[in-house]
Every structure is written in C-alpha cells, then in structure tokens.
Amino acid sequence: MSQVAQNRRRKDWLREALPKIVLSPSLAMVLVFVYGFIFFTFYLSFTDSRILPSYGLVGWENYSKLFRIRAWDTAVTNLLIFGSLYIVICCALGLTLAILLDQKIRAEGFIRTIYLYPMALSFIVTGTAWKWFLDPGIGLQAVVRGWGWESFTFDWIKDGDMAIYTIVIAAVWQTSGFVMAMFLAGLRGIDNEVLKAAQIDGASNFALYRRIVIPQLRPAFMSAFVVLSHMAIKSYDLVIALTGGGPGTATELPATFMYSYTFTRNQMGIGAASATIMLMAIAAIMVPYIYSELREKK
C-alpha cells in the first residue's frame, strides 16, 4: 500500500471516529460516575458495610432490617403524605393561576415574574425564610397575637403531627409558579377554533374549560406529575433547612434518612439499601417517561 493511500485511510478513519471521540469523555464519565456508582451502591446494599464500605455479603439482611426500622417507616409515610399533597396542590394551584392569567391580563408578564421567582431560590433560602415565619415564638403566631387575637395558635412547625404540612406549604410556595408556567404554555397551545365553535353553540366558560380545555392539557399534567414526583422523592435541602427532620423524626423523608444512616449513624449498608429503594421509585417514573419522549421524537 502506498504511503498516500495509507494517509488517506487514516484521515477517513479519523473523520469517522472524531464525533465519537468527542462524545466519549462525557459518556465515560456518565458510565462510571452515574451507572458504575449506582452499581457500587447497589452492591453495598447487600454487604455488611458500617462506617466504611466492606465487602462481606449478607444477602437481603439490610433490606429486611430497613423495613423494620421505625424511622424508615416514618420517612416513607411522610413521603406519601408530602408527595401526594405537594403534587395535588401544585397542580390545582398551578392550573388555577394559569387559567386566571390566560384571561388577557394586563401586566401578565410582571405577575408571572412574581409567581415564578421562588424557583430561582435555593431551598435553603426558602427553608430559612419559612422556618422563622412559621416559628410560633416570633413568626405568624406572635404577630397575630400582637395584633390583639391573643388565642391565635399556629405552631405546626413545632407539632410532630403537623410539621410535615409545613414542608408542603414551603415546597408548594417554591414550585407552584413553575407548574403554572407549564400549564400556561399548554393553554397557549390550544386551538381556538374549537372553542369558538363551542361558544357559538352556547357553552358556558365553565363548560369550555371542563370539556375542551382541561382534557387537552393532558401532556402538561403528565410533565407536571413527573417533575413534581421526582422532586418530592429527592426532597432533602428543604427539610434540612426548615425542620432538620424534626421535631424528633416527624419530618424525616427517605433522602434525610439515607444521609443520617450512612454518614452519622454509620450504617452504610442500610443507607445504601434505602438509596436503592429511592432509585427504584424514581426509575419507575422516569424510565417510561424518557422512553416515550425519545421514541416520539424519531
């Protein structure tokens, strides 16, 4: 083979391979640090790891222990309460605000900006603000009492049975504007011709929304559900800043449970098992969603 032909061949090969070479560092990082690490943690969940990873296999022991721990039970129950209220209220509020804002409102852009700015904040900031606002000693309760309503009581954040609802309040405050934006985008995509036809037939505004508009928002509901449920499962910062998981373990969520068992209680095997369960929950929601999104695109 001549030198020239060989050079050309090498060039062609390079031309072919270059895109893949460019992509490969990212792919390698994700394969190692996402999927490799997932596998590692999954493996640890079957070992007797305590303060450090150790590799003695113990089968399903960590999982069976996990399900007998009261704090995990609390964390899962809390996630169900928090998650369902968070999703339902955010969707209801987001849809309401979107419909209201869609009525040719003056200063719509300005109002939208106000509704959405919490999304730009850290949950630690949100948690700090709400922590002191809800604190009975100096916050809302103290203020209302100072105004003369002496018996007014609002101490949910100090009450083990109610504290989880303060997490809902702060989380809804932070994300509902975002859900509003998703629904508003959906509303703006609706074909007006159908609505006009129904109006001519004498349909009321309520009927228009119930029968025509809201059914067409199904994709927006779908996205909102996926985004909100995955945020609920991952909720960590807000709980740490707002209640620190307390009073007691009253506002513990799986994410805070995992952290404290792994890093402060030195039960790494159990921590890994709880992380694995969190991953399963998220995968159950995200995998079908990503799959359908990517398939549609083709």
Next chain:
Amino acid sequence: MSSNATATVVRTGSGARFVIYTLLALFSLFYLLPLYVMVVNSLKPLSEIQAGGMMALPNEWTFAPWSTAWSTAQIGVEATGLRPFFWNSIIMVVPAVAISTVLGALNGYVLTKWRFRGDTIIFGLLLFGCFIPFQMVLIPMARMLGIVGLAGTVPGLVFVHLVYGIGFSTLYFRNYYQQFPTELVRAAMIDGAGFFTIFRRIMLPSSGPIAVVCIIWQFTNIWNDFLFGASFSDFDSQPMTVALNNLVQSSTGVKEYNVHFAGAIMAALPTLFVYIVAGRYFVRGLMAGSVKG
C-alpha cells in the same frame, strides 16, 4: 411561553374580571410574603423581631445585620461571616458551568448532526443521569474523591457538579440543534469542512440563546445545590448554601434572626439577579428541562 402564542378566546364579564384581578393580586402577596419578611427583618434590630414585629416595617433602620452576616457572623467555629463562602461558591460555579456548557454543546452537536447507531440510547443514558436520586452516588463519590485527594476541596465540588450537570446541558443543546437545518451541515461537509470547522463556523454563531439558557440553568442549579456541598466540602471549601444553613442552625447563643435573613438574601441575590435580568431564558430552561422535546 412564547409571546406569539395565542391568548384564549374565552370572554369574561367585568364582574368576573374584578374577581380575577383580586385573586391574582392576593396570590402575588402570597409569593412576595417571604421575600418581604426576609428584606424587612434584615434591616431592623433583633429586639424588634423578638417583640413580635416581624411583619412591621423597621422602626429603626439598620444595616448592621448585613455587615454582621457578611463579615463577622459565627459560621461553625469561626467568626468569619459568609464572605469566604460566597467566594467559594463563585470559584466553584464558574468553571463547573463553563465546562459543562462546552461539553453539552459538543455532545448536542454530535448527537444531532453526526448521528450513529445507538446514539439515542446514549442520549437516554445521559438524560437519566440527571434524574437519579444523588443519594445513590454519595458513598462511592466520597470514596473516590478521597482516593484522588479531592475530598473537601473546591475542585472536587467542581468535578461533581460537572459530572452531574452534563446530562442537562446535553439535553438543551441536543434539542436546540435538532431544529437546526441539517442541510447546511451537509453542504459544508461536501465543501470539505471538518467536524470542528462546522461546529465553530455554522453551529456556534447561532447557539447564543441556548447557551444563555444552559448557562443560567447550570448556574442556578449549582449555586443552589446543598446536598453535594454538604457531603463533599470541608469547612474551608463550603459553598454559600451550606454556610447559610450552618449559620441558621447553629444552636449556640442568641438566635440572630435579622442576621439569618440578611444571610439568606445574600445567598439568594446572585440567582435572583440572573432571574430578573434574564427571566425569559430561565423559564425556557425550566420548560426544556421538564417538557423534553
């Protein structure tokens, strides 16, 4: 929310409009309330808050809480204020955002204009990486950072944010470049332009908007992160969010609420500033991150 989208044709009477505007105003108050509480209380002496005046405007206006939070407040064991941690966050955010955006642009370019067998699967793998609960990688990442000597350092945090930020930046650029006419790229190839030439001359000049979206998204996410900061930083390398949390949760001495509020605003200012200046791009990023496609 593009401005050219059509508004509804639903008609509302003047009574209904009054109700609508009232509701919208009330909800505005709800969203503004915590911001009002933070700002007002960061400007008054502690005694006014303790006396039950959280909702009132300050009787005596003071910037003392701000200067305390910035330079003398007790964070952990040392009375350094939040200043060094604000700086930590900045030197963490800048490289992490820059590198993940560049990689995202290149990945998006490859995945749309140089397609090959299995590229959708690779994209799916990258994308799922954005959504995993990061609890699943905390233990091995802590080990690995320790082994390579990056544990408790700002470069370590940069690395972590880079790794878990690539998925989103790739998503943005891929979806954006998908709309870009492939014929232009083909024509340039026939003219003999190479991979990087096409990227630099054809793709990059039209990538401004999506680059802004991506940079804002990564900046907001990384600045606001708490989990990685709390897991992988030492006292000296703590980002702002972790330092703020330590300030607020510290159990020693009198709780200086006004200082806490001032600190919270400091932690919020950079992302709020970006939101106010470039809110349109921020919202686009949010939407693209949720409604893929």
